[in-house]
Amino acid sequence: xxxxxxxxxxxxxxxxxxxxxxxxxxxxxxxxxxxxxxxxxxxxxxxxxxxxxxxxxxxxxxxxxxxxxxxxxxxxxxxxxxxxxxxxxxxxxxxxxxxxxxxxxxxxxxxxxxxxxxxxxxxxxxxxxxxxxxxxxxxxxxxxxxxxxxxxxxxxxxxxxxxxxxxxxxxxxxxxxxxxxxxxxxxxxxxxxxxxxxxxxxxxxxxxxxxxxxxxxxxxxxxxxxxxxxxxxxxxxxxxxxxxxxxxxxxxxxxxxxxxxxxxxxxxxxxxxxxxxxxxxxxxxxxxxxxxxxxxxxxxxxxxxxxxxxxxxxxxxxxxxxxxxxxxxxxxxxxxxxxxxxxxxxxxxxxxxxxxxxxxxxxxxxxxxxxxxxxxxxxxxxxx
Amino acid sequence: xxxxxxxxxxxxxxxxxxxxxxxxxxxxxxxxxxxxxxxxxxxxxxxxxxxxxxxxxxxxxxxxxxxxxxxxxxxxxxxxxxxxxxxxxxxxxxxxxxxxxxxxxxxxxxxxxxxxxxxxxxxxxxxxxxxxxxxxxxxxxxxxxxxxxxxxxxxxxxxxxxxxxxxxxxxxxxxxxxxxxxxxxxxxxxxxxxxxxxxxxxxxxxxxxxxxxxxxxxxxxxxxxxxxxxxxxxxxxxxxxxxxxxxxxxxxxxxxxxxxxxxxxxxxxxxxxxxxxxxxxxxxxxxxxxxxxxxxxxxxxxxxxxxxxxxxxxxxxxxxxxxxxxxxxxxxxxxxxxxxxxxxxxxxxxxxxxxxxxxxxxxxxxxxxxxxxxxxxxxxxxxx
Numbered sequence: 136x137x138x139x140x141x142x143x144x145x146x147x148x149x150x151x152x153x154x155x156x157x158x159x160x161x162x163x164x165x166x167x168x169x170x171x172x173x174x175x176x177x178x179x180x181x182x183x184x185x186x187x188x189x190x191x192x193x194x195x196x197x198x199x200x201x202x203x204x205x206x207x208x209x210x211x212x213x214x215x216x217x218x219x220x221x222x223x224x225x226x227x228x229x230x231x232x233x234x235x236x237x238x239x240x241x242x243x244x245x246x247x248x249x250x251x252x253x254x255x256x257x258x259x260x261x262x263x264x265x266x267x268x269x270x271x272x273x274x275x276x277x278x279x280x281x282x283x284x285x286x287x288x289x290x291x292x293x294x295x296x297x298x299x300x301x302x303x304x305x306x307x308x309x310x311x312x313x314x315x316x317x318x319x320x321x322x323x324x325x326x327x328x329x330x331x332x333x334x335x336x337x338x339x340x341x342x343x344x345x346x347x348x349x350x351x352x353x354x355x356x357x358x359x360x361x362x363x364x365x366x367x368x369x370x371x372x373x374x375x376x377x378x379x380x381x382x383x384x385x386x387x388x389x390x391x392x393x394x395x396x397x398x399x400x401x402x403x404x405x406x407x408x409x410x411x412x413x414x415x416x417x418x419x420x421x422x423x424x425x426x427x428x429x430x431x432x433x434x435x436x437x438x439x440x441x442x443x444x445x446x447x448x449x450x451x452x453x454x455x456x457x458x459x460x461x462x463x464x465x466x467x468x469x470x471x472x473x474x475x476x477x478x479x480x481x482x483x484x485x486x487x488x489x490x491x492x493x494x495x496x497x498x499x500x501x502x503x504x505x506x507x508x509x510x511x512x513x514x515x516x517x518x519x
Numbered sequence: 520x521x522x523x524x525x526x527x528x529x530x531x532x533x534x535x536x537x538x539x540x541x542x543x544x545x546x547x548x549x550x551x552x553x554x555x556x557x558x559x560x561x562x563x564x565x566x567x568x569x570x571x572x573x574x575x576x577x578x579x580x581x582x583x584x585x586x587x588x589x590x591x592x593x594x595x596x597x598x599x600x601x602x603x604x605x606x607x608x609x610x611x612x613x614x615x616x617x618x619x620x621x622x623x624x625x626x627x628x629x630x631x632x633x634x635x636x637x638x639x640x641x642x643x644x645x646x647x648x649x650x651x652x653x654x655x656x657x658x659x660x661x662x663x664x665x666x667x668x669x670x671x672x673x674x675x676x677x678x679x680x681x682x683x684x685x686x687x688x689x690x691x692x693x694x695x696x697x698x699x700x701x702x703x704x705x706x707x708x709x710x711x712x713x714x715x716x717x718x719x720x721x722x723x724x725x726x727x728x729x730x731x732x733x734x735x736x737x738x739x740x741x742x743x744x745x746x747x748x749x750x751x752x753x754x755x756x757x758x759x760x761x762x763x764x765x766x767x768x769x770x771x772x773x774x775x776x777x778x779x780x781x782x783x784x785x786x787x788x789x790x791x792x793x794x795x796x797x798x799x800x801x802x803x804x805x806x807x808x809x810x811x812x813x814x815x816x817x818x819x820x821x822x823x824x825x826x827x828x829x830x831x832x833x834x835x836x837x838x839x840x841x842x843x844x845x846x847x848x849x850x851x852x853x854x855x856x857x858x859x860x861x862x863x864x865x866x867x868x869x870x871x872x873x874x875x876x877x878x879x880x881x882x883x884x885x886x887x888x889x890x891x892x893x894x895x896x897x898x899x900x901x902x903x
Contacts, residue, residue, distance in 0.1 A: 136758045138534025143527070149775065150522025341755035343742060344762055347735030355728045371725035374520045374775075378728055387771075391533065391762075 136342045136391040143386055145278045146304040149378070151370070153308045154181070157188040157225070160266055160304045165223040166193045168216060170236045172200050172228045176270060179314045185227055185268055195219045197239075200228070203285040203292065203406060203413070204235030206250065209242065216243040216263060224265035226302075229319075230274025230326075230413075233267055234282035237300040240265050252295050253284055259297035267305040270312060272377040273323030273414070275330060275384025277305035285407065292403040307381065309374040313367050320367070320376075321470035322414030324360040327380040328353060328465070329417040333396050334389035336425065336435050337502035342392045346438070349388045352379050353443045360469050393502040398424050400500055401511055404488045409480050418466040418473045423517030425459045427510065431503065474518050485515045520726045520775040527770055529662045530688040533762070535754070537692045538565070541572040541609070544650055544688045549607040550577045552600060554620045556584050556612045563698045565654055569611055579603045581623075584612070587669040587676065587790060587797070588619030590634065593626065600627040600647060608647055610686075613655025613703075614710075614797075618666035621684040624649050636679050637668055643681035651689040654696060656761040657707030657798070659714060659768030661689035669791065676787040691765065693758040697751050704751070704760075705854035706798035708744040711764040712737060712849070713801040717780050718773035720809065720819050721886035726776045730822070733772045736763050737827045744853050777886040782808050784884055785895055788872045793864050802850040802857045807901030809843045811894065815887065858902050869899045 148156050161167060167189060176182040186194070197212040215221070216239060226236035242249035244261035251257035269277045276282065280301045285292045312320075335349035356379050362372035382388070402416030411419070429436065433455070440446040440458035449457075463473045475484065489508035492500075500506040506514075532540050545551060551573060560566040570578070581596040599605070600623060610620035626633035628645035635641035653661045660666065664685045669676045696704075719733035740763050746756035766772070786800030795803070813820065817839070824830040824842035833841075847857050859868065873892035876884075884890040890898075 136534070136755055136762070138537065140530065140532055142530040146524065146526040148524055150520070153522065341759070343759060344735055344739045344766065347738060348732060351728055351731030351735055354731060358727060371520055375725070375727060378520075378774075382728065391758075 136340060139391040141386060141390055142298065143278065143301070145302050145385075147278065147381070148304060148306045150374070151308060151310055153306045154184045154268060154311070155188055157185060157266075157268065157306060160306070161189065161192065161225065162223055162264075166195075166219060166221050167223050167225055168195045168197055168212070168219065168221040169225045169227060170197045170200060170212060170232060170239065171226075172198070172232050174198060176227055179311065181227060181268065181270055181311050185225070189225070195221065200232045200235040202231045204231045204238070206238075206253070206284055206286045207288070209235050209238050209284065210249065212239045213243045213249070221263060224263055225268065226265060227268040227270065229269070229271025230276045233269070233274070233276035233302075234284065236265055237276070237282040238284050238295070239263070240300050241295070241297060250286075253286075253293035256295070259295070259299055262297065262299035264303050265300065267302040269305060269307045269377075271315060271319055271323060272307075272309075272312060272373075272380040273319075273326040275327070275381055277302060277307065278381045278385040283403070290407040292407045307377050309370060309377050312373055312377070315367070317364055317367075317470055320364055322412055323380060324356055324364075324376065324469045325414040325418050325466050325471045327376075327383040328356050329398055329414075329421055330383040331356075331388060332421065333398060334392065334394050336432055336439060337393040337395050338432065339434050340392045342390075345388055345390060345392050350442050352383050352388065355379050357443070357465060364469060395424075395500075395502040397500040397506050397511075397514070400497070401488060401492070401514065404491050405480075405484065408487055408491070409478070409484055411478055411480070414471055415478060418471040419475055419518045420514065421466075422459055422463040422473055423514035425462065426517050427514045428501070428506075429455060431501075431505075475515070476519060482519050485512050485519075488515065520724060523775040525770060525774055526682065527662065527685070529686050529769075531662065531765070532688060532690045534758070535692060535694055537690045538568045538652060538695070539572055541569060541650075541652065541690060544690070545573065545576065545609065546607055546648075550579075550603060550605050551607050551609055552579045552581055552596070552603065552605040553609045553611060554581045554584060554596060554616060554623065555610075556582065556616050558582060560611055560654060563695065565611060565652065565695050569609070569652055573609070579605065584616045584619040586615045588615045588622070590622075590637070590668055590670045591672070593619050593622050593668065594633065596623045597627045597633070605647060608649035609652065610649060611652040611654065613653070614658030614660045617651055617653070617658070617660035617686075618668065620649055621660070621666040622668050622679070623647070624684050625679070625681060634670075637670075637677035638675075640679070643679070643683055646681065646683035648687050649684065651686040653689060653691045653761075655699060655703055655707060656691075656693075656696060656757075656764040657703075657710040659711070659765055661686060661691065662765045662769035665768075667787070674791040676791045691761050693754060693761050696757055696761070699751070701748055701751075701854055704748055706796055707764060708740055708748075708760065708853045709798040709802050709850050709855045711760075711767040712740050713782055713798075713805055714767040715740075715772060716805065717782060718776065718778050720816055720823060721777040721779050722816065723818050724776045726774075729772055729774055729776050734826050736767050736772065739763050741827070741849060748853060779808075779884075779886040781884040781890050781895075781898070784881070785872060785876075785898065788875050789864075789868065792871055792875070793862070793868060795862055795864070798855055799862060802855040803859055803902045804898065805850075806843055806847040806857055807898035809846065810901050811898045812885070812890075813839060815885075815889075859899070860903060866903050869896050869903075872899065
């Protein structure tokens with residue numbers, strides 16, 4: 136096991152009716168900015184619950200944070216934070232609203248050009264504190280210190296991280312997610328599954344507890360994902376999806392082990408270039424990563440085949456191939472297609488992705504930093 | 520799944536050489552009190568590492584915190600904290616030193632009689648902040664907000680809890696545990712195993728991820744425990760034991776599920792009355808709890824038999840009985856005996872324990888609050 140540090144101070148308020156705790160969770164006397172997306176929270180009642188539980192506070196609002204939240208949009212919110220002297224942010228939404236609000240939090244206190252936080256990894260030394268009301272189980276942003284921000288003008292998508300943008304609290308009420316469209320639920324299942332796989336499917340590192348925790352998430356998603364898609368108002372299966380999604384990317388399962396974020400990095404380019412949903416890109420890229428890296432990941436692929444897919448008999452290569460096929464089939468079974476042509480994307484995108492990666496100087500990806508642009512082309516060729 | 524709250528802000532610094540991070544982890548300018556036990560840290564080099572990394576700070580020391588830390592001892596440390604105007608505690612040791620230091624932290628800032636924190640659940644409104652250098656993987660105290668304190672004069676043993684006594688940081692360097700006697704390592708394995716079982720072996724609660732996380736800890740302890748006993752200087756197996764012990768009682772696996780702390784509560788009485796090691800009491804009590812509660816815990820016992828012990832064929836009752844027997848055998852295999860007679864304790868202790876529980880008004884224990892003094896007698900009768 137490699138050395139590690141772990142620190143995750145997010146307070147989770149999980150379950151039915153938990154939005155009522157918002158009142159006690161925000162700081163007394165704070166000037167609040169409630170951030171959200173396109174307004175679906177006004178149709179499903181979440182907005183009303185949030186506002187009702189913030190009565191007595193000074194509340195401003197900023198709406199219109201889009202999927203793959205755009206720097207240009209978020210900088211308008213930064214102006215509001217400064218103008219209204221906001222000292223606490225309440226993000227109400229899914230991963231895009233949460234990620235966007237984390238950037239607003241950091242940018243509003245940044246001295247200099249906030250774009251540098253994304254493009255130059257400029258250190259974040261201060262941030263407006265924030266809390267979360269989650270409406271979509273998927274990204275884990277409610278329990279981590281990361282965010283991914285896009286720039287519309289240049290088709291760029293960059294991550295940033297700072298412990299200062301850990302939410303002070305995150306309210307996760309599975310019931311408010313019952314009205315989500317199946318497409319978004321399926322995307323959430325795939326996103327969480329990919330997060331667990333990226334911290335698990337590398338090479339053995341003498342960390343059996345972390346391995347089993349990752350397998351626990353994968354097994355539970357395989358079991359509960361189809362249930363919650365078939366019965367959107369079944370509380371327990373939706374609650375289990377929510378908790379899997381939070382645990383898949385809160386830092387825990389990746390402690391002291393190698394990680395391979397190739398799928399996310401390549402996927403970000405597909406979203407930037409062709410506008411696929413984030414989870415759609417993961418479903419397209421991951422089967423190719425596993426197939427193309429079969430030798431490098433051999434020991435863990437076998438473990439994955441046996442423990443997650445129950446493939447305990449047969450030749451090793453058969454088990455591995457079947458596990459990769461099962462992964463693709465699972466993504467499709469929750470409604471997320473796994474080939475570029477399913478999204479009307481022509482094969483020429485493969486070269487565009489690899490050129491963009493090369494141009495950015497990211498010539499190596501993977502747990503052994505041996506995946507370059509050529510390997511990325513081979514990976515994508517599995518899913519044309 | 521039941522509603523839950525989760526908050527665990529402990530910063531973990533895990534791995535080789537991590538004591539060097541002590542210097543940056545304690546607050547600049549703080550007046551420190553280093554607390555420890557009988558002095559084994561002076562023989563194994565940990566004391567020297569700690570002091571070397573605290574150079575430049577004002578450091579006082581308090582030694583002599585005993586196993587099952589005594590209120591009487593700890594109150595002497597409280598005097599030192601007040602006299603020396605200590606504003607940060609550094610606990611160096613195992614669960615007893617950590618638990619004791621948590622109580623010192625709370626008692627030193629308590630207005631009134633500190634014994635009330637234990638005997639009357641008086642609320643803790645302030646505490647001296649503390650950090651930890653762990654030397655014994657077992658109790659999970661390094662990553663939780665609990666402590667158990669004894670009173671020598673009255674043979675009492677009481678728990679208390681407060682988020683104010685979460686360690687600010689815990690340094691876990693598996694290498695400093697290599698010199699522990701086998702008895703203490705075996706005790707630690709049993710303690711962690713019991714913690715996981717007590718949050719797992721109740722009744723199904725539609726929380727499959729929490730179940731699998733608990734099973735992950737149990738499986739890893741079964742796998743790594745004997746390895747680390749056989750090869751005390753094998754880094755990975757010791758590191759895995761350390762991480763299992765922390766994860767077994769940091770709150771995570773018990774979220775949203777019923778729990779049954781009967782074994783610990785009965786065990787505390789055995790320690791108070793007959794002086795058994797804490798883990799020895801768990802090894803004695805747990806097989807009886809499982810045998811006596813076979814019907815109430817039937818569904819989870821079957822799941823435990825199948826998933827943890829791999830007992831997938833045969834009649835249900837056979838699988839359950841075998842799983843209970845395997846649990847007893849596992850405790851014995853790591854050197855912790857499971858019968859009272861092994862410790863020279865006569866059967867009359869059974870009635871003494873049940874009378875003490877009854878006298879204290881704790882007439883019901885268990886996940887359904889249906890275990891009273893008579894049931895406790897039946898439980899102990901399995902392990903005379």
